[in-house]
Amino acid sequence: MERASVARSSSPAITVDALVMPAYHEKVNMRSIVPPEPIKSSLGTTRTKPPSAGQGSVENANPRVKSVEITREELDAKLAQNKAEVDVIASEMRREMAEFRAFQARQFSTMNTSISEIKSQISDVNGKFSGLNGKIDGLNAQIDGLKTTSTTLQWMVGAILALLAVILVLPQVQAYLKPVEIIQQAPAPQNNK
Incomplete structure (x- = not known):
């Protein structure tokens, strides 16, 4: 990115500082923009170098930063301590996972037992319904027999x-x-006097 001055179209005498952004295929040269005057902190030291001092390392910019030197043994000891802490945490997690698996197994066992009990109760109810259906079928057969008997009685009567x-x-x-017999009357005797 480069700093450039761009003239406004409304007034040619006024210029505005702007950043000219490179296109995506252009190479960018990065330079730090250093303030013209150093920034004073509340601690009394400057946070930035004046422009005349040039670019420097972080250590040179802040004198309070000390370089830390650590020996191989100290580093190995610190890494071993970290590894021990991680191992303790991992073993605790493994223990918790084992407890959770045992709890989950108990829960599933309880659920399986409950489901089996419910299944047996449903089977019992289905058996009772089957028995009732058999009794109803028997009553229907008796009713059909009575109907047949009443029909037979009606026919016989x-x-x-x-x-x-x-x-x-x-x-x-x-x-x-029967043929009617005609009874002929005998002629009545005549009296002659």
Whole structure:
């Protein structure tokens, strides 16, 4: 990015500082923009170098930063301590996971037992319904038998009544069909006097 002055179109005498952004394919040269005057902090030291001092390292910019030197043994000891802490945390997590798995197994076992009990109760209820259906079918068969019996009785009563009617009417029919004998009267004796 480069700093450039751009003239406004409304007034040619006024210029505005702007950043000219490079296109995506252009190479960018990065330069720090250093303030013209150093910034004073509340601690009394400057936070930035004056422009004349040029670019420097972080250590040179802040004199309070000290370089830390650590030996190989100290680094190994610190890494071993960190590894031990991580191992303790990992073993604690493994223990918690084992407890959770055991708890979950107990929960699933309880659920399986409950489901089995519910299934057996449902089977028992289904058996009772099957028994009731059998009894209802038996009652239906008895009702059908009673219907058949009543139909048979009705037929028999009708047949007996018809037979009685025939028996009662038969003498009258026989009498009606019997040839009538004409009785001739004998001539009455005549008296001659």
